[in-house]
Amino acid sequence: xxxxxxxxxxxxxxxxxxxxxxxxxxxxxxxxxxxxxxxxxxxxxxxxxxxxxxxxxxxxxxxxxxxxxxxxxxxxxxxxxxxxxxxxxxxxxxxxxxxxxxxxxxxxxxxxxxxxxxxxxxxxxxxxxxxxxxxxxxxxxxxxxxxxxxxxxxxxxxxxxxxxxxxxxxxxxxxxxxxxxxxxxxxxxxxxxxxxxxxxxxxxxxxxxxxxxxxxxxxxxxxxxxxxxxxxxxxxxxxxxxxxxxxxxxxxxxxxxxxxxxxxxxxxxxxxxxxxxxxxxxxxxxxxxxxxxxxxxxxxxxxxxxxxxxxxxxxxxxxxxxxxxxxxxxxxxxxxxxxxxxxxxxxxxxxxxxxxxxxxxx
Numbered sequence: 001x002x003x004x005x006x007x008x009x010x011x012x013x014x015x016x017x018x019x020x021x022x023x024x025x026x027x028x029x030x031x032x033x034x035x036x037x038x039x040x041x042x043x044x045x046x047x048x049x050x051x052x053x054x055x056x057x058x059x060x061x062x063x064x065x066x067x068x069x070x071x072x073x074x075x076x077x078x079x080x081x082x083x084x085x086x087x088x089x090x091x092x093x094x095x096x097x098x099x100x101x102x103x104x105x106x107x108x109x110x111x112x113x114x115x116x117x118x119x120x121x122x123x124x125x126x127x128x129x130x131x132x133x134x135x136x137x138x139x140x141x142x143x144x145x146x147x148x149x150x151x152x153x154x155x156x157x158x159x160x161x162x163x164x165x166x167x168x169x170x171x172x173x174x175x176x177x178x179x180x181x182x183x184x185x186x187x188x189x190x191x192x193x194x195x196x197x198x199x200x201x202x203x204x205x206x207x208x209x210x211x212x213x214x215x216x217x218x219x220x221x222x223x224x225x226x227x228x229x230x231x232x233x234x235x236x237x238x239x240x241x242x243x244x245x246x247x248x249x250x251x252x253x254x255x256x257x258x259x260x261x262x263x264x265x266x267x268x269x270x271x272x273x274x275x276x277x278x279x280x281x282x283x284x285x286x287x288x289x290x291x292x293x294x295x296x297x298x299x300x301x302x303x304x305x306x307x308x309x310x311x312x313x314x315x316x317x318x319x320x321x322x323x324x325x326x327x328x329x330x331x332x333x334x335x336x337x338x339x340x341x342x343x344x345x346x347x348x349x350x351x352x353x354x355x356x357x358x359x360x361x362x
Contacts (some may be wrong), residue, residue: 028255048254056261072252081228082240134311160276192239203227308334
């Protein structure tokens with residue numbers, strides 16, 4: 001009950017916080033509209049990410065308040081759940097096989113990236129392993145503090161991976177012909193009736209708060225997605241949120257990811273940029289091998305597999321799935337599975353193979 005109360009608590013932001021949020025979202029909106037006008041794949045989310053990332057690196061103290069972040073994730077969850085009745089059955093038979101291969105790919109890419117960071121950049125084993133683990137950044141950060149790992153270096157590598165994937169993956173898919181730039185607009189759905197929208201919002205918030213109480217990962221997005229899926233699958237609601245609302249949410253998630261650069265000092269970013277790019281290349285290479293295997297041995301669409309196996313954050317990859325006409329249910333199932341893999345396995349592996357640094361503050 002305390003956790004739900006805390007989740008519902010609204011803290012009035014300071015004037016500085018409001019101005020910072022408006023600046024962040026304004027820059028993100030400008031970038032998103034520019035990319036959309038240029039007909040670039042994933043225009044709204046990619047453009048917002050690139051614009052806010054550049055501004056943050058240039059020294060602007062950008063940030064998105066928690067209440068805005070939660071609202072954006074709920075809207076995206078409702079939007080993803082709105083297509084469940086159309087795409088729930090698609091690829092269902094391939095889930096056990098592909099999720100099993102995803103587990104193997106996750107461990108291979110993690111150890112490959114870790115080995116690269118140790119051998120090429122001289123990182124200690126614990127920092128290298130935590131930096132190479134895809135997703136679950138909050139859990140990774142806690143482990144890094146507990147084990148005395150290099151947290152700034154880990155954060156640079158983890159954040160760079162998410163930003164590169166979110167900005168570059170839509171363009172890569174379009175250039176290779178896997179998907180097209182013209183399909184980069186969000187899936188068109190008829191807006192639900194006013195009563196349907198109210199039911200969607202109430203159900204989404206209730207499910208999100210329940211999952212948050214249960215400490216379920218990505219509770220805001222997945223709670224809204226589950227509620228929306230159930231309501232649409234049961235025929236209680238027809239349609240989704242208005243397209244402009246979905247567009248605002250895509251700009252919001254792009255701005256949120258890009259604003260992460262504001263937390264990095266330029267010196268720290270430049271000092272670890274080569275390590276971030278190298279470990280990213282190793283992870284992508286290994287994941288790509290598994291994607292090719294699945295493409296050659298199953299009937300799963302290549303675009304679905306690419307996004308499902310991309311070692312990026314769940315919220316960003318689900319948003320991309322929504323905006324690129326890629327099966328969001330398939331992608332969501334795989335990214336949630338990987339989150340579970342990383343969350344369960346990482347502490348044990350760090351305990352076995354890592355080591356506590358001598359300069360840890362007690």
